[in-house]
């Protein structure tokens with residue numbers, strides 16, 4: 232079961248966040264609004280190219296040079312961070328915001344032993360002695376369920392993929408960040424190892440009380456593990472709600488299709504429905520999903536839209552729901 236939100240303190244807020252390419256002004260992220268509370272696991276899901284990693288990079292202050300935040304704000308613990316210098320952003324990374332990447336190799340330096348890397352990471356912000364840092368490193372390696380002493384004295388190339396991802400996770404979590412961003416942390420791993428990594432993130436999240444922004448292609452992962460979910464399409468946030476609400480009452484036609492295309496035990500012998508059209512086909516005008524949407528109506532190709540509230544904590548950006556002001560779910564719409 233998903234963890235419950237400990238307190239409604241806001242850890243991260245994106246207000247109308249927009250990102251564009253500097254050279255041709257092409258907009259890649261469109262007015263994204265999102266709030267993550269303390270102790271919450273928030274799932275961000277969408278097809279490849281929908282803007283998930285750009286969102287994470289903007290929060291980390293790691294946007295590629297060709298891109299810029301063109302509008303909106305990022306608040307971390309109620310402080311604006313979208314205009315920080317590279318140096319100021321670096322101070323946030325580590326004990327304030329930690330990130331686990333899809334490519335765990337990028338988090339580790341190949342020819343330096345794991346223990347040495349961990350000690351260096353720990354000592355810089357914390358002013359610890361070598362002995363204290365080593366104790367913490369060994370402890371955290373045990374917590375991610377690795378043979379701590381052996382891994383501590385190993386080089387990264389002596390470890391398996393799953394072990395390296397655990398080390399990367401340990402290195403981030405030993406700094407006890409307030410926010411952990413996990414961008415596709417399991418993509419490079421087999422299903423069982425990947426599932427263990429997610430379980431581990433949840434366990435450690437509860438232990439240190441951090442919030443998690445969990446990014447994935449797989450709706451099934453966020454339905455299972457996240458408290459709340461946002462669905463992205465073509466750089467737009469198209470639906471947001473509690474995981475159980477989205478799982479039971481998906482409103483946006485794209486979310487509905489994502490849900491229908493999820494494999495399940497009951498449907499394992501059936502041919503799963505495919506989402507029509509090509510991923511990355513984003514309509515330039517009107518609704519971004521209009522070129523692929525089975526429910527498209529005339530208004531969709533002409534008029535842009537904003538998120539509107541369907542019920543408490545459930546918002547959707549779709550013309551089908553524009554006239555719906557309800558506290559329930561209207562069958563007539565679906």
Ligand SMILES: Nc1ncnc2c1ncn2[C@@H]1O[C@H](COP(=O)(O)OP(=O)(O)OP(=O)(O)O)[C@@H](O)[C@H]1O
Pocket residue numbers: 252259277278279280281282283284285286295297298448
């Ligand atoms: N450095 C860059 N220069 C230009 N466009 C970029 C750059 N980085 C990303 N983009 C574009 O921004 C859009 C969003 O990319 P992003 O990496 O956020 O997608 P994603 O949702 O993380 O996809 P995936 O699931 O494949 O990781 C894509 O259209 C991508 O081509």
Ligand code: SF4
Pocket residue numbers: 483484485518519520521522524525526527528531548549550551
């Ligand atoms: S606005 Fe129109 S095209 Fe877009 S998701 Fe809704 S019905 Fe489909």
Ligand SMILES: [Mg+2]
Pocket residue numbers: 283284285414
């Ligand atoms: Mg990505």
